[in-house]
Amino acid sequence: xxxxxxxxxxxxxxxxxxxSVNLISMMDILTVLLLFxxxxxxxxxxxxxxxKGVKLPTSSAEQTPRASLVVAIDGDKIRVGGIxxxxxxxxxxxxDPIIEPLSxxxxxxxxxxxxxxxxxxxxxxxxxxTIQGDRKIEYRVLRKVMYTLGRSGFExxxxxxxxxx
Amino acid sequence: MPMLNVFISIxxxxxxxxxxxxxxxxxxxxxxxxxxxxxxxGANVKVSLTILIRPDSYVVETNGVTTNTxxxxxxxxxxxAQATAVRAxxxxxxxxxxxxxxxxxxxxxxxxxxxxxxxxxxxMDISRAAGLPEAGLADGAQGAQ
Numbered sequence: 001x002x003x004x005x006x007x008x009x010x011x012x013x014x015x016x017x018x019x020s021v022n023l024i025s026m027m028d029i030l031t032v033l034l035l036f037x038x039x040x041x042x043x044x045x046x047x048x049x050x051x052k053g054v055k056l057p058t059s060s061a062e063q064t065p066r067a068s069l070v071v072a073i074d075g076d077k078i079r080v081g082g083i084x085x086x087x088x089x090x091x092x093x094x095x096d097p098i099i100e101p102l103s104x105x106x107x108x109x110x111x112x113x114x115x116x117x118x119x120x121x122x123x124x125x126x127x128x129x130t131i132q133g134d135r136k137i138e139y140r141v142l143r144k145v146m147y148t149l150g151r152s153g154f155e156x157x158x159x160x161x162x163x164x165x
Numbered sequence: 166m167p168m169l170n171v172f173i174s175i176x177x178x179x180x181x182x183x184x185x186x187x188x189x190x191x192x193x194x195x196x197x198x199x200x201x202x203x204x205x206x207g208a209n210v211k212v213s214l215t216i217l218i219r220p221d222s223y224v225v226e227t228n229g230v231t232t233n234t235x236x237x238x239x240x241x242x243x244x245x246a247q248a249t250a251v252r253a254x255x256x257x258x259x260x261x262x263x264x265x266x267x268x269x270x271x272x273x274x275x276x277x278x279x280x281x282x283x284x285x286x287x288x289m290d291i292s293r294a295a296g297l298p299e300a301g302l303a304d305g306a307q308g309a310q
Contacts, residue, residue, distance in 0.1 A: 023169065030172040037179040048188050057283035060290045061189040130190060133282045140278035142285075143196050146302070150195040158190035161286055 048160065050132060051079065057135040059161035068128040069109060069154070071102075071145060073137050078145065080105045088137070091144050099148045106152035129154040191289055194301035212266045214297065215273045216259075216288055218280050223255050223288070225262065233258040243287065252291055259295035272297040275304065 048065040050056055051072035072079040078086045078099065086101040094100075110126075129149050133142055146157055217224040225233040235258065237251045263269065272292045276285055289300045 027169065027172070030169070030176060033176055034172060034179075037176065050188065056188070057286040059189060059191065059286050060293065061191045063190050063192065065188050065190045135281065135283035135286075137282045138278060139276040139280040139282070139285060142282055143278075143302070143304070146195050155195065156192070157195060158192050159286065161189050161191060163187040163189045 048130065050160070050162070051082070054132050054134045055136070056132060056160055056162045058164050060164050061161055062163065063158075065130055065158065065160060066125065066128065068125060068130045068158070070160075071129055071131050071149070073131065073133045073141060073145060075134055075136065078102055078141075080109070088141055091141050092138075094144075097144060097147050098151055099144050102145065102148045103152055106149065106154065110153055125156065127154055128156040128158065130158045130160050132160040191286070191300070193289075196302040196304055212262070212269050213273070214259075214262060214269065214271070215275055215303070216255075216292070217275045218277065218284055218288060220277065220279075223251070225255070225258050227262060232262065243283070252287070255288075256291045256295050259292060259297060263296040267296075270297055271299045271301065273301050273303040276302065 048067070048070070051070065051074075053074045054072050069081060072082075073088065076088055077084050078088060078091065080102065083105070085105045086099050090101075091099045131142070131145065149155075149157060213228050215226040215229075217226065219237075221239060222237055223233075223235045224231055225235075233255075235251060235254050238245075238247050241248045259272070274285060274288055274292075285302070292298070292300050
């Protein structure tokens with residue numbers, strides 16, 4: 001009986017000792033992780049992220065995107081720099097080859113190129129536009145967007161895609 | 166441990182907003198009207214290569230003359246074996262033409278109004294793999310609609 005109780009007491013003591021968390025090693029891991037994440041943010045400050053709601057097509061293209069004005073086209077809307085400017089239905093139904101609201105927004109941005117830059121430290125080619133189009137959009141929509149871009153003075157157009165892995 | 170609290174709050178925030186998706190871009194030119202080139206027999210002119218994306222086929226034209234018509238299955242996903250075989254066929258046809266004129270790196274892609282964006286990108290990829298990296302968009306007979 002005595003033996004058993006002694007053994008139980010020893011077991012409880014051992015259990016207590018092993019349950020304490022070693023905070024120092026945890027802090028080390030967290031510090032390394034934090035530094036790594038912050039460094040990748042600084043190094044990839046100009047990285048482009050896919051616009052929410054847009055499923056980009058996959059491609060074997062390897063050219064990395066540069067910081068630029070982004071025109072996103074999803075199933076319903078056309079957005080410039082995250083701001084909705086026109087609907088896809090409106091663009092399709094119009095006889096005009098130019099999408100008027102998009103043209104107006106682009107004119108505004110042409111006058112204020114500093115508004116295109118995502119941050120004060122980022123340099124942006126004022127004539128470059130990246131189109132982030134959903135994989136299902138039709139060419140007639142893309143064509144009108146590209147035509148409007150050309151007429152508004154944005155002649156360097158790049159199409160954003162997801163890199164094949 | 167206030168420091169630990171700060172770390173635990175910042176790390177998930179950074180991880181959530183981190184860009185794990187790798188983006189790439191394809192530089193392209195603005196759509197232009199596809200003008201058929203007039204070829205004088207015997208003259209040393211640059212080969213003008215055009216790929217027409219039709220709903221049921223890919224048509225390859227060299228200087229306005231149809232050289233290949235490759236039927237493509239409708240309503241088949243890109244990963245389907247049949248679609249892959251058609252893409253390989255188009256790639257081979259383009260390689261044969263590009264091999265005959267190694268200085269030419271340009272190709273015009275003529276799409277129909279209802280051609281899907283992913284099909285355009287697909288043809289651009291095939292052209293690039295065949296040695297024609299400079300793909301431009303052009304309007305066909307119905308392209309300007």
